[in-house]
Structures are given as C-alpha cells and as structure tokens.
Amino acid sequence: MEKQGIDDETINHSIGESEPKVMKQNLNHGSKRPLNTDANTLHLESLHLDEKYLKLFSKPRFKRERNTHISITRSEPKDGSALNNLASDDEPLISFDIQIHEPTRIPTDLGEKYVQYPVITKSAVFENQSTYVTRRYLDFRWLYRQLQNNHWGKIIPLPPPIEKLKNYFQTQNEMVLMLQKIAHDPILQRDQDFHLFLTSDNFENKSRLRDKITRSGAYLDNHDLSEIHISEIELLGYEDASNVLKNGGIEAPYHQNFISFMNSIPKYTEQDTFILEQEKKLEILRWQLTEISKTLDLIKGQRLELGSVVKESSNIFNSISKLELSKQGSTVITEFADGLKKEKILFEKFSQNETMRLNLNFQKYQSLLISMKAVFNQRKKLGLYLAIVEDELKRKENELKKLPLNNSGMEENVLANTLTDKAKVVNNEYITLKNRYNKIIEKWQLIGKTIKEEISDSEQGILKEFESALSTLIKNHIDYYKNDIEVLQRVK
The missing domain is CATH 1.20.1270.60 (Arfaptin homology (AH) domain/BAR domain)
Incomplete structure (x- = not known):
C-alpha cells in the first residue's frame, strides 16, 4: 500500500452544537442463535413479530393470497459441506462494555486541530476492570490494518470511511459498531493489538513500535480499505524475512529493469x-x-x-x-x-x-x-x-x-x-x-x-x-x- 495524504488535517470536522448520546453496547454473552439452514423459506413466525402484528396477517385475505411466507433462497457451497467454525469459537466470550463519548478538538502547535474520541471500556480481562483512553480517527484505521495483518482471511470490521467524518453522529456510531463487532468475535477480542488500542496511554509510540516489529504496514494506510499489505515477517518468520527484505522483497527480482525486461512476473490463477x-x-x-x-x-x-x-x-x-x-x-x-x-x-x-x-x-x-x-x-x-x-x-x-x-x-x-x-x-x-x-x-x-x-x-x-x-x-x-x-x- 502506498502512503496517501491521510492526516489529521484531512480528517478534521466540525462537531455539532447539540450534545450527542453516548454510544454503547454491553457484550456479556457468547451464545449464537443457530439458524435453520435446512429450510429455504422464511416464515413470519421467525421474524418474532409482536402478537398485534401477527394478528393482522391472520385475518382473511383474498383466496389467491393464502401463502403466508416469503421465499428466500440461499446459495450453498457446491460440495454441500457445512464449514466448521474455528476451534476458538467454542471458547466463552469475554464481556466488554465499550462506550465512545463526545469527541474534543485538540489544537496543535501549528494552530491546527485534530479530533480525539474518548473510548471507555469495562471488562474483567483488564487489571483495573475499566479503561479510559482517547483515540484519533487514524488510530481506528491502524487497528483495522493491524488486525488485518494478524488474522489473514478473517473479515475485519471496518472503520467509517473518511468521506463520512463531517457527519459527527454517524462517524461516532460506526466507530462504536466497529469496536462492538471486534469485541464480540471470539478470536479478535483476544488480540493483543485490540487490547493495546483499548488500554494504552502511550498509544502513538507503542502502535508505531508494533507496526515496525510486525511490518504490518498499518501506518502506510491509504484511502481504499480493501487494499492489503502482506508482512514478510508474518509470512516467512523473522530470519528469512530479514534476508528477503534486504534484497527488496519477494517481488524485487522482477522489478529490476533488466530482469523485468527479460522475464515477466509469474501470474497467479485461482x-x-x-x-x-x-x-x-x-x-x-x-x-x-x-x-x-x-x-x-x-x-x-x-x-x-x-x-x-x-x-x-x-x-x-x-x-x-x-x-x-x-x-x-x-x-x-x-x-x-x-x-x-x-x-x-x-x-x-x-x-x-x-x-x-x-x-x-x-x-x-x-x-x-x-x-x-x-x-x-x-x-x-x-x-x-x-x-x-x-x-x-x-x-x-x-x-x-x-x-x-x-x-x-x-x-x-x-x-x-x-x-x-x-x-x-x-x-x-x-x-x-x-x-x-x-x-x-x-x-x-x-x-x-x-x-x-x-x-x-x-x-x-x-x-x-x-x-x-x-x-x-x-x-x-x-x-x-x-x-x-x-x-x-x-x-x-
């Protein structure tokens, strides 16, 4: 990922005059309601409508409208096999109560301002049971990129895109939803970088150190959240990755002018x-x-x-x-x-x-x-x-x-x-x-x-x-x- 112009000046936005409500979620249970995957239809009863609404559908209608269910088709894998969850999915979820309070604009030495979001977390996993930290928008993007590096193949909850930062309420809401989803995932909620995000008072230095150690590229972020960076250290281990990086990376031999002229880079076909x-x-x-x-x-x-x-x-x-x-x-x-x-x-x-x-x-x-x-x-x-x-x-x-x-x-x-x-x-x-x-x-x-x-x-x-x-x-x-x-x- 090439570095783009995502900085504090870009993400500054005005805060509404009215005081917003605190966004929070108490994630204190780990049960997942199993879906009925044997049926390809969704009945009205499965929508859990109140009795007064169900009565409206129980009234007589035209004779040709007797069907009381809505058909929904779901595509299954061609091999017909049901994929098993990860082993750690069976572990009980850690309870997290995460809140984001009203943000503040912090002036810099250059006269500019950047926005800080107070993040308050309550969980028995922390020594003091409760933590209070402030995070910038860029920190939420760092968390996304770092989790992406730590868990290849997992669908990581996204931070709000830069284009929405002017809408304060929507930005705050999406940030909370992002943290809620991470906290509700049995694997992501135990990630050390997620805990670092929720607890560290020296986050800027520690997060940069983590980026350097893991070579995650989390601080080489760009606008497109679907673009990725593969860490050679995560892929090959520190010793072999060090040798590869000294030579410019795995793709380096095909980026040299003479060799790239003589031989095109191999193609990958899924x-x-x-x-x-x-x-x-x-x-x-x-x-x-x-x-x-x-x-x-x-x-x-x-x-x-x-x-x-x-x-x-x-x-x-x-x-x-x-x-x-x-x-x-x-x-x-x-x-x-x-x-x-x-x-x-x-x-x-x-x-x-x-x-x-x-x-x-x-x-x-x-x-x-x-x-x-x-x-x-x-x-x-x-x-x-x-x-x-x-x-x-x-x-x-x-x-x-x-x-x-x-x-x-x-x-x-x-x-x-x-x-x-x-x-x-x-x-x-x-x-x-x-x-x-x-x-x-x-x-x-x-x-x-x-x-x-x-x-x-x-x-x-x-x-x-x-x-x-x-x-x-x-x-x-x-x-x-x-x-x-x-x-x-x-x-x-």
Missing part, C-alpha cells in the same frame, strides 16, 4: 471453485448495491415531491374553506385540510426514519463487501508470492542440475565433499527457496480455509440481520398506515 464463485458473487453484489444506492436517492426525491404535493393540496383546501360557501361545508373542508397537514408531517417523519434505516443497512453491507474483498486480495497476494517463489525454485533447480554434483545434490543431507564451492552456494539457495515455498503454500492453504469459514459465518449473519430488518420494516409500515388512517378518520 483454482479453488468456491473462492472463484464467491468473488463473482461479490462483484455482482457490489454492482447491485450501487444500483440500490441510486434507487434510494430516487425514492428520497419522490417522497419529498409527494410531501410537497400533500402540502399544496392542504393549502388549496384551506383556500376553498375561506370562501364560506356554507358553514358546514367550510368546517369539513378545513378539517380535511388540517388532516392533510398532519398526514404530511407523519409521512415526512416516516420517510426520514425509513431513509436513515435503509442507508444504515446499505452502508453496513457495503462495508462488509469491502472487508470481504480485502481477504480475497490477501489470498491473491499470497498466491502471487507462491507463483514467484515456485518460479525461482525451478530456476534454481535447473541451475543446480547443470553444476558438477551427484544425483543427491538437491537434498538437504548431501555431503559437503561431493559439491564444488559454487554448487554448495547454489544448493543452500535451493534449500532456502524450498523452505520458503513450503511456508508460503502452508499460509496460502490456511487462508483459503479461513476465507471459507468466514464466508459461511457471514452468510448466516446476513440472513439473521435480514430477518430483523424485514421484521422492523413490516412493523414500521403497519404503524404508519394505522396512524395515517386514524388521522383521516378524524375528519368527519
């Missing part, structure tokens, strides 16, 4: 059908979300237009009532005009709440797709490294075969007196490449397994959230139309 299918689905979903965003903007505009029409209709009826053609008629028309005003207010409130709710769900899925794309990019990067080292290994093998040595010359236990000095050097290089190849292919296979587990868990989570969102949508529409009818019924 062979796992499950991952290929999920990548295709991801691109389709991203396109669909873009279209949904356009539709939401269109709906918002049409609702505003409809509100204006209702207001204009109310004004017209008010004007007619003032003509006083008859006392009784004027009274009815006036009451009807007042009813239209109330209906306009009710409609605008409903539209505003629905638009906000739909936007939040849209942004939630958009963030999930960005994080999913990041894990696919990790897999591709490891695959590229695998192809590069494999190509180098073949070259070194061919080179070794041309040197004067016996048939066992490419084995690690070859006797020193059977090799020439040059052959010894080449043989050692071959052994190093072979060990490096084995390390990379192991990590490449492991990230493939992790991605499949994460995708499976995400699908279940999305279905659960869809049930909840659909339930809320039904309730809100029922309440709106009931209130609307009540307003109009008052007009005699």
Whole structure:
C-alpha cells in the first residue's frame, strides 16, 4: 500500500452544537442463535413479530393470497459441506462494555486541530476492570490494518470511511459498531493489538513500535480499505524475512529493469471453485448495491415531491374553506385540510426514519463487501508470492542440475565433499527457496480455509440481520398506515 495524504488535517470536522448520546453496547454473552439452514423459506413466525402484528396477517385475505411466507433462497457451497467454525469459537466470550463519548478538538502547535474520541471500556480481562483512553480517527484505521495483518482471511470490521467524518453522529456510531463487532468475535477480542488500542496511554509510540516489529504496514494506510499489505515477517518468520527484505522483497527480482525486461512476473490463477464463485458473487453484489444506492436517492426525491404535493393540496383546501360557501361545508373542508397537514408531517417523519434505516443497512453491507474483498486480495497476494517463489525454485533447480554434483545434490543431507564451492552456494539457495515455498503454500492453504469459514459465518449473519430488518420494516409500515388512517378518520 502506498502512503496517501491521510492526516489529521484531512480528517478534521466540525462537531455539532447539540450534545450527542453516548454510544454503547454491553457484550456479556457468547451464545449464537443457530439458524435453520435446512429450510429455504422464511416464515413470519421467525421474524418474532409482536402478537398485534401477527394478528393482522391472520385475518382473511383474498383466496389467491393464502401463502403466508416469503421465499428466500440461499446459495450453498457446491460440495454441500457445512464449514466448521474455528476451534476458538467454542471458547466463552469475554464481556466488554465499550462506550465512545463526545469527541474534543485538540489544537496543535501549528494552530491546527485534530479530533480525539474518548473510548471507555469495562471488562474483567483488564487489571483495573475499566479503561479510559482517547483515540484519533487514524488510530481506528491502524487497528483495522493491524488486525488485518494478524488474522489473514478473517473479515475485519471496518472503520467509517473518511468521506463520512463531517457527519459527527454517524462517524461516532460506526466507530462504536466497529469496536462492538471486534469485541464480540471470539478470536479478535483476544488480540493483543485490540487490547493495546483499548488500554494504552502511550498509544502513538507503542502502535508505531508494533507496526515496525510486525511490518504490518498499518501506518502506510491509504484511502481504499480493501487494499492489503502482506508482512514478510508474518509470512516467512523473522530470519528469512530479514534476508528477503534486504534484497527488496519477494517481488524485487522482477522489478529490476533488466530482469523485468527479460522475464515477466509469474501470474497467479485461482483454482479453488468456491473462492472463484464467491468473488463473482461479490462483484455482482457490489454492482447491485450501487444500483440500490441510486434507487434510494430516487425514492428520497419522490417522497419529498409527494410531501410537497400533500402540502399544496392542504393549502388549496384551506383556500376553498375561506370562501364560506356554507358553514358546514367550510368546517369539513378545513378539517380535511388540517388532516392533510398532519398526514404530511407523519409521512415526512416516516420517510426520514425509513431513509436513515435503509442507508444504515446499505452502508453496513457495503462495508462488509469491502472487508470481504480485502481477504480475497490477501489470498491473491499470497498466491502471487507462491507463483514467484515456485518460479525461482525451478530456476534454481535447473541451475543446480547443470553444476558438477551427484544425483543427491538437491537434498538437504548431501555431503559437503561431493559439491564444488559454487554448487554448495547454489544448493543452500535451493534449500532456502524450498523452505520458503513450503511456508508460503502452508499460509496460502490456511487462508483459503479461513476465507471459507468466514464466508459461511457471514452468510448466516446476513440472513439473521435480514430477518430483523424485514421484521422492523413490516412493523414500521403497519404503524404508519394505522396512524395515517386514524388521522383521516378524524375528519368527519
């Protein structure tokens, strides 16, 4: 990742005058409600609607509308296997109570200001049971990148994008949601860098030290959260990674002018059908979300237009009532005009709440797709490294075969007196490449397994959230139309 201009000056934003509510979540349970994956239908009972709402659906309807369930299809892996959770998923969750209070603007020596967010955490895992720290927006991005480096293949909760920082309430809310999701994950909640984020009073120095030690690239962040950085230390271990970094990295041989002119960099082609299918689905979903965003903007505009029409209709009826053609008629028309005003207010409130709710769900899925794309990019990067080292290994093998040595010359236990000095050097290089190849292919296979587990868990989570969102949508529409009818019924 190349460093971009993300600094405190870029992320400064104004804070609203009204005092916002504290965002918090008490995560004190570790149970996961299992979903019924055997059924491909979602019944109304599964939405957990209140009795008064269920009664509305139990009333007789037209004969051709007897079906009382909504069909939802879910794609299963082609092999039909149910992916198991990580072993640590069975461990009990640590309880975290995380709050973010109203941020403050801190002036710098240069006269500029940056925003600090007070983060308060209560958990038995900490020595003092409770911690209070202040964090900048860049610190939340550091946490995302560091967790991304520590857990390849895991879908890491995203911080809010830079574009939303001017909206204080939304930024604070998304930051809390990010920390809540991390704290509710049985693996991420035990991560040392997550604990460092929640507890350290010397966070800037310690976080930079962690970035340097792990070579995570967390401080080489850029705007695109789906782009990734693979740490050579995490991949190869400190000793081999040090040698690789001295030579410019794994891709360095193909970036030199002469060699890159003579030989193009090896290509990586994904062979796992499950991952290929999920990548295709991801691109389709991203396109669909873009279209949904356009539709939401269109709906918002049409609702505003409809509100204006209702207001204009109310004004017209008010004007007619003032003509006083008859006392009784004027009274009815006036009451009807007042009813239209109330209906306009009710409609605008409903539209505003629905638009906000739909936007939040849209942004939630958009963030999930960005994080999913990041894990696919990790897999591709490891695959590229695998192809590069494999190509180098073949070259070194061919080179070794041309040197004067016996048939066992490419084995690690070859006797020193059977090799020439040059052959010894080449043989050692071959052994190093072979060990490096084995390390990379192991990590490449492991990230493939992790991605499949994460995708499976995400699908279940999305279905659960869809049930909840659909339930809320039904309730809100029922309440709106009931209130609307009540307003109009008052007009005699």
